[in-house]
Amino acid sequence: MSALLSLQGVHTHIGRYHILQGVDFDAAEGKTTMLLGRNGAGKTTTLRTIMGLWRASAGAIALAGEPINALPTPAIARAGIAYVPESMAIFSDLTVRENLVLAARDGPMDDKRLQWIFGFFPALKKFWLSRAGALSGGQKQMLSIARAIVEPRRLLLIDEPTKGLAPAIIGALIDCLKEIKRAGVTILLVEQNFRVAQEVGDDVRVMDNGRIVHQGAMAELAADVPLQNHLLGLALGAHQ
Amino acid sequence: MSAVDAGAALPRQKIDIAPAFAPLVIALIAAPLIGSSSTFITLTVAGLAMGLMLFTMASGLTLVFGLMDVLNFGHGAFISVGAYVATLVFLPLAGWSQADSLMPNLGVIALAILASAAACGALGLVFERLLVRPVYRQHLKQILVTMGGLIVAEQLLYALFGPQTIPLPLPTALRGAFVVGDAAIEKFRVLAMAIGLIVFIGEAVILNYTKLGLLIRAGVENREMVEALGYRINRLFIGVFMAGSALAGLGGVLWGLYREQVHASMGGDLMVLVFIVVIIGGLGSVGGCLIGATLVALVANYAGFLAPKFALVSNIVLMVVVLLWRPRGLYPAGGR
Numbered sequence: 016m017s018a019l020l021s022l023q024g025v026h027t028h029i030g031r032y033h034i035l036q037g038v039d040f041d042a043a044e045g046k047t048t049m050l051l052g053r054n055g056a057g058k059t060t061t062l063r064t065i066m067g068l069w070r071a072s073a074g075a076i077a078l079a080g081e082p083i084n085a086l087p088t089p090a091i092a093r094a095g096i097a098y099v100p101e102s103m104a105i106f107s108d109l110t111v112r113e114n115l116v117l118a119a120r121d122g123p124m125d126d127k128r129l130q131w132i133f134g135f136f137p138a139l140k141k142f143w144l145s146r147a148g149a150l151s152g153g154q155k156q157m158l159s160i161a162r163a164i165v166e167p168r169r170l171l172l173i174d175e176p177t178k179g180l181a182p183a184i185i186g187a188l189i190d191c192l193k194e195i196k197r198a199g200v201t202i203l204l205v206e207q208n209f210r211v212a213q214e215v216g217d218d219v220r221v222m223d224n225g226r227i228v229h230q231g232a233m234a235e236l237a238a239d240v241p242l243q244n245h246l247l248g249l250a251l252g253a254h255q
Numbered sequence: 256m257s258a259v260d261a262g263a264a265l266p267r268q269k270i271d272i273a274p275a276f277a278p279l280v281i282a283l284i285a286a287p288l289i290g291s292s293s294t295f296i297t298l299t300v301a302g303l304a305m306g307l308m309l310f311t312m313a314s315g316l317t318l319v320f321g322l323m324d325v326l327n328f329g330h331g332a333f334i335s336v337g338a339y340v341a342t343l344v345f346l347p348l349a350g351w352s353q354a355d356s357l358m359p360n361l362g363v364i365a366l367a368i369l370a371s372a373a374a375c376g377a378l379g380l381v382f383e384r385l386l387v388r389p390v391y392r393q394h395l396k397q398i399l400v401t402m403g404g405l406i407v408a409e410q411l412l413y414a415l416f417g418p419q420t421i422p423l424p425l426p427t428a429l430r431g432a433f434v435v436g437d438a439a440i441e442k443f444r445v446l447a448m449a450i451g452l453i454v455f456i457g458e459a460v461i462l463n464y465t466k467l468g469l470l471i472r473a474g475v476e477n478r479e480m481v482e483a484l485g486y487r488i489n490r491l492f493i494g495v496f497m498a499g500s501a502l503a504g505l506g507g508v509l510w511g512l513y514r515e516q517v518h519a520s521m522g523g524d525l526m527v528l529v530f531i532v533v534i535i536g537g538l539g540s541v542g543g544c545l546i547g548a549t550l551v552a553l554v555a556n557y558a559g560f561l562a563p564k565f566a567l568v569s570n571i572v573l574m575v576v577v578l579l580w581r582p583r584g585l586y587p588a589g590g591r
Contacts, residue, residue: 068479087482087487088482088483089482089485089486089487089488092482092484092485093485098483100480100483104483106473106476106477106480108475108588109469109472113469116469117466117469117473117481117484117486118484120484120486
């Protein structure tokens with residue numbers, strides 16, 4: 016399967032810190048690629064650099080062969096990339112409906128697609144006109160993901176969606192991610208929870224110190240416990 | 256999915272109405288102290304008119320701060336320019352202004368407002384491009400640069416129009432007062448209140464019922480995410496800055512007519528009041544700005560009548576009291 020997203024030799028500096036130090040990887044179209052690694056390895060920075068929220072100081076980022084690293088963030092989003100940040104970044108003063116209206120930038124929301132979203136996030140239907148700031152943490156995460164899929168996008172960048180959520184909600188989120196995957200959407204997912212990674216990931220990229228240190232199939236890494244311990248160490252143990 | 260996240264009831268949302276009643280509380284406290292009902296009505300209407308004029312000038316500034324995180328100390332320049340543009344419109348249309356009929360009088364005011372808003376909006380574009388854009392996210396530099404812009408604008412007005420105060424007389428039909436019982440309500444203040452309310456309703460409708468308004472409210476809360484959703488927030492910044500400048504110009508026309516004179520430093524002089532309004536209201540909040548402006552104006556009017564010496568510091572005292580009660584202002588926007 017061809018690569019939808021490709022990073023080659025990407026470096027990112029934040030102030031005087033050299034965070035990404037030559038990141039190279041591809042994300043195959045229609046697959047879910049997991050981006051794993053210890054805290055501070057550069058996973059969030061990678062997603063933010065792809066979105067143009069932090070500028071790559073060197074290297075190339077391409078979406079379906081088209082370079083995007085010189086584009087401003089709105090143009091990158093309009094090229095078909097949706098971003099779900101770790102903080103969720105929902106607009107808490109706006110209602111659930113208003114959050115989704117903004118995300119549907121190409122026009123009115125498609126009712127069929129909305130019903131599809133309500134199928135796995137029923138709370139969003141119930142609290143349609145409620146202030147997003149009043150939602151629980153899990154519901155906010157659902158809204159954040161719903162915002163990314165309210166219109167078809169080519170690539171979803173999702174940063175630690177299960178962080179701080181109760182196990183039951185994580186289960187629902189896994190079901191949702193599998194459903195999105197079935198719809199043929201390409202996902203690049205940063206995750207610390209190895210169980211989630213195992214369940215939804217097709218491919219895996221492991222980062223350490225701002226570089227990719229392992230690439231392969233998720234199933235292979237899941238089956239190789241010594242390799243997991245070597246690559247992910249304490250981070251893995253803490254979340255398994 | 257857990258029951259809670261599948262849709263158990265949300266915690267009941269608290270509707271914070273206490274700040275909205277603050278002007279009423281101030282009026283109720285002042286009423287017995289003033290004694291005469293006609294004086295109270297006159298002072299209250301004058302306060303409401305002044306409040307709505309201040310709101311018109313300050314609402315643009317609060318949006319500019321809320322959305323762009325820009326401390327624009329140069330906002331006063333647009334107030335002055337707006338008032339001067341009004342004098343340029345009134346001069347050739349003196350016939351309309353001095354006519355006894357209301358329609359030509361309102362016509363000249365409408366033209367002055369349109370011309371001032373257009374001029375100040377265009378000036379706002381230049382101001383944003385030349386002065387504000389290079390100092391985004393640098394508050395100290397913003398203060399210095401925009402203060403510099405205000406001084407330059409004032410000096411340019413002096414150079415163009417001279418140092419003297421320029422009269423801006425009220426159109427004939429708007430002079431005098433309506434007498435209701437024993438209370439006298441100046442006609443122009445009624446017009447100023449109507450224009451201020453139209454501005455408030457217009458802003459409320461745009462912010463709450465249009466996608467543009469949603470974008471502005473979302474941008475006040477999280478600019479980065481608005482960009483990540485695919486919207487060019489820089490264009491929104493420029494649009495809001497121009498609209499804020501145009502509103503300041505409109506406010507300048509109203510203030511010039513209210514004082515019946517115009518001078519280059521009038522905008523700079525008003526900035527203290529405008530900043531107090533914005534801070535009291537809560538940065539970035541249009542509703543808070545309206546409440547804050549009304550409070551400031553009512554307190555100034557009541558204090559001016561009851562204790563003229565206290566009036567000099569009444570607004571500072573009001574700001575201190577409000578911030579002790581609500582440290583982030585009455586209705587802070589976007590969780591700032």
